[in-house]
Amino acid sequence: MPMLGTGILSNFFRWTTRCSTRAMATTSQTATKPYPFSKTAIIHPEPYVPPPASLVQGKGLMPHLQKTLATPEKLDMLRAYFGRHSYRRILPGSIVSVTLEHAPFNFTGVVLAIRRRGIDTSMVLRNVIQRTGVEMQVFVNSPHVKTIKVVQKPPKGRMKRAKLYYLRHSPEKMSALAGSKKGTIA
Amino acid sequence: MLRLWALKSKAPLFSKCLHNSPIIEAAASSPSSAASLVKWTPDSIRTGLIARKRGMTALWNDQGVRIPVTVLQLENCQVTANIVTVRQDKSEYHAVQVAASDKPLKRTTRQMQGHFRKANVQPKRIVKEFPITPDAHVPVGTTFSAMHFVPGQYVDVIAKSIGKGFQGGMKRWNFKGLRASHGVSISHRSAGATGAHQDPGRIWPGKKMAARMGGQRITTQNLAVVRVDTSLNLIYLRGAVPGVDDAQVMIRDAKKLTAVGRHNQAKGLYEKVLPKGVDDLPFPAGTLEWAKSLPSIIEAPAYRRSPFMPQE
Numbered sequence: 047m048p049m050l051g052t053g054i055l056s057n058f059f060r061w062t063t064r065c066s067t068r069a070m071a072t073t074s075q076t077a078t079k080p081y082p083f084s085k086t087a088i089i090h091p092e093p094y095v096p097p098p099a100s101l102v103q104g105k106g107l108m109p110h111l112q113k114t115l116a117t118p119e120k121l122d123m124l125r126a127y128f129g130r131h132s133y134r135r136i137l138p139g140s141i142v143s144v145t146l147e148h149a150p151f152n153f154t155g156v157v158l159a160i161r162r163r164g165i166d167t168s169m170v171l172r173n174v175i176q177r178t179g180v181e182m183q184v185f186v187n188s189p190h191v192k193t194i195k196v197v198q199k200p201p202k203g204r205m206k207r208a209k210l211y212y213l214r215h216s217p218e219k220m221s222a223l224a225g226s227k228k229g230t231i232a
Numbered sequence: 233m234l235r236l237w238a239l240k241s242k243a244p245l246f247s248k249c250l251h252n253s254p255i256i257e258a259a260a261s262s263p264s265s266a267a268s269l270v271k272w273t274p275d276s277i278r279t280g281l282i283a284r285k286r287g288m289t290a291l292w293n294d295q296g297v298r299i300p301v302t303v304l305q306l307e308n309c310q311v312t313a314n315i316v317t318v319r320q321d322k323s324e325y326h327a328v329q330v331a332a333s334d335k336p337l338k339r340t341t342r343q344m345q346g347h348f349r350k351a352n353v354q355p356k357r358i359v360k361e362f363p364i365t366p367d368a369h370v371p372v373g374t375t376f377s378a379m380h381f382v383p384g385q386y387v388d389v390i391a392k393s394i395g396k397g398f399q400g401g402m403k404r405w406n407f408k409g410l411r412a413s414h415g416v417s418i419s420h421r422s423a424g425a426t427g428a429h430q431d432p433g434r435i436w437p438g439k440k441m442a443a444r445m446g447g448q449r450i451t452t453q454n455l456a457v458v459r460v461d462t463s464l465n466l467i468y469l470r471g472a473v474p475g476v477d478d479a480q481v482m483i484r485d486a487k488k489l490t491a492v493g494r495h496n497q498a499k500g501l502y503e504k505v506l507p508k509g510v511d512d513l514p515f516p517a518g519t520l521e522w523a524k525s526l527p528s529i530i531e532a533p534a535y536r537r538s539p540f541m542p543q544e
Contacts, residue, residue, distance in 0.1 A: 079527045083382040083512045088294060090529035097464050104305055104478070107464070108287045111303065115289065147296075148540040166290040166300075189296045190540070 112164035120165075120187050127194055128160065128167050128186065136160065138210050139200030139223060142171060144184050145192040153182050154197060156223055159209045172213065174220065201225065270367060272515035274497035274505045279517055280362040280484030281309050281376050282332035283467065285391065287477050291458060291468065293531070295538040301458050302473045304389075304481060306465040307333045309376040311517075312351040312359060314369045327363045328370055331356035333480065358480045368516045378465045380518030381457045383532035384509040386486035388453045391475035395447035405440040450474040454486050459531040462523040485513075508535040 078089050101110055113121065127136045136142055136157055143154040155171030158181070168185045184191060201223065213220050272278070283304040291299050313329035333356055337345065340355035348355045351372050381387060401407035401423040409421045423442070427435045452474055459468040473481060489507070496504040506513070509532060514522065 079525060081527055081530055083514065084384055084509050084530075084532070085511060086509045086533060086535075087383055088531040088533050089527045090531060092528050093463050102464060104284060104286060104307065107305065107466075108289070108303070111289060115291065149542075164289065185290070185298055187290070187292065188298060189292055 108164075116165045116187050123194065124165070124167060124186055127196075128162060134196070136169065136194070136196060137200050137204055138208055139205035140196055141198040141224070142169070143195045143197050144171070145195075147190040147192060153184075155180075155182065156210070156213065156220065158211060158213060172220070174217070179214065198225070270515055272513045273367075274490075274494050276365045276368050276515065277363065277490070278368050278380075278485055278513065278515060279311075279328040279330065279364050279370060280482055281306060281380055282330055282358055282360055282480055282482055283307070283309065284333070285473050285475055285477055285479050285481050286466075288472065291531075293458075293534050295534045296540060297534060297538075299458055299470050300472075301468040301470055302455075304467045304469065304473070304483065306376060306378055306467070308354070308356075310351075310353045310356070311370045311372050311374045311376075312348065312353060312356070313372060315361065316366075324366065325363065326366045326369065327361045328368070329359060329361045330376070331359040333357040360482055362482075362484060370517045370519075374517065375520040377518050377520045377523035378460045378462050378467050379523045379526055379530075380514055381460060381467055381483070382510050382513055383457050383460055383530050384507055384535070385457050385513070386454045386489045386507060387457060387469065387483050388451055388486050389455055389469065389473045389481050389483050390449060390451045391473060391479055391481040393446050393448055393450040393474040394476055396445040398443065399445040400442045401440065404442060404445045407440075454489060457532065459529065461529050462526065463528040509533070 078092070081087055081089060097110075101107055116124070126132050126134050129135060138157050138160060140157050141154065142157050143152060145152050153171060153173070155173035157169050158172050159170045161168045161170075165187045166185070167187070168183050170181055170183050172179065172181045174180070184194075186194070213223070283306050286303040286305050288300060288302050291301050293299055309330060309332040311328055312331045315325070315327040315329060317325040319325065331348075331351075331353065334354045335357045337355055340348070344359075345355060353373055396403070400421055402409050402421050407423055410416045410419055410424065412420060423440075426439055426441070452472070455473070456470040457467060458470050460466070461468075467483065475481060493505040496502075
């Protein structure tokens with residue numbers, strides 16, 4: 047007796063569910079297939095096309111995940127501000143202002159370091175607020191990061207270091223970086 | 233290192249070992265439909281899987297918390313044998329033999345070719361055994377899927393750690409070395425003395441010294457499964473996993489936490505048997521057929537209050 051649940055019938059179910067969930071980014075279980083092992087699990091929308099065989103074997107898997115695990119808006123942000131050849135890229139020594147969805151809601155500071163790891167890219171911003179040095183590591187792909195704005199580019203176009211940790215011990219160099227911009231750095 | 237478990241339950245000389253006996257096949261053959269009729273119980277121990285460590289990245293969960301994850305990929309992980317061994321004291325040892333990563337036929341020995349032919353699978357690079365309870369046998373030839381693990385559960389990962397080469401006492405055993413100055417001559421990182429005096433007049437066996445470090449079997453316990461992707465056969469675990477990228481790793485349900493669950497079941501605390509958010513586990517195993525009837529990408533939400541909400 048031919049076995050049901052395999053072959054044509056299961057493919058039919060996959061095709062219909064793909065059509066029904068095409069336009070929705072849903073977390074409900076009613077429109078998609080039921081998941082019996084966890085009632086509260088988040089069900090992501092099905093991929094539109096099955097992945098190529100090379101990805102299933104592992105060839106180029108991590109670069110594929112770097113492109114697919116982030117939203118298009120975040121990928122644009124990463125490419126624009128952290129791409130090595132972007133004309134809008136953030137350089138260490140520039141003054142950057144970020145808008146966040148949690149406290150402190152907006153933070154402006156000097157970029158001390160940029161850590162490039164694909165979607166795990168982050169930068170360290172330093173500012174002196176009320177005579178206290180404050181540093182913040184901002185992960186670009188975080189859903190809490192709303193906007194990034196370059197307030198001032200580094201002096202003479204670039205700094206001579208990739209990591210400016212020496213600024214932690216020289217407030218005079220920090221204020222020299224702040225330069226003519228009033229009110230950005232205390 | 234003395235392994236007491238090896239001394240305790242040694243397999244005696246004359247024990248009956250049944251590989252793929254007809255009794256096991258008849259009992260373990262799942263019905264034609266993808267879902268299994270046999271249900272998971274807190275006293276059952278399921279089989280594990282063999283996967284490849286592909287790398288690490290970061291995910292952000294529904295609360296916006298960053299979770300560093302290791303990506304593991306199943307590479308045609310299949311069952312090659314069901315093992316039942318009856319010891320002289322009549323106790324039984326049950327296990328499922330799992331193999332992964334296809335290998336060219338010409339590079340497989342004749343003996344292994346015969347073994348894989350009997351199981352009706354492609355020759356594989358790695359073959360490992362997972363001890364189970366008698367109800368968790370899986371039919372030979374079944375291909376596993378990433379849905380075997382449920383997001384929200386905890387797993388143990390076993391792999392060979394990164395080799396560090398010949399290393400000194402400071403790196404290998406966290407020795408403190410000697411002073412940087414004050415007269416110390418060219419022995420700043422040395423181990424120093426290695427024993428007492430005339431009594432005992434020798435070095436105790438097992439003295440910590442410089443030698444080759446790393447490249448050993450390491451178990452990392454209680455890693456949470458964050459996300460499961462059956463289209464690419466990926467398992468995302470929170471935290472780091474031993475070994476280099478593309479290394480073979482064994483993944484199984486966390487022994488210590490499932491034992492705690494077993495004890496809670498016995499005590500009557502039925503809500504604490506499985507981790508929060510996990511209602512059931514695929515039993516006896518999550519197969520490729522079963523995965524076709526389930527959603528592809530499943531993620532575990534955060535089961536705690538958001539750390540971004542200010543406390544009262």
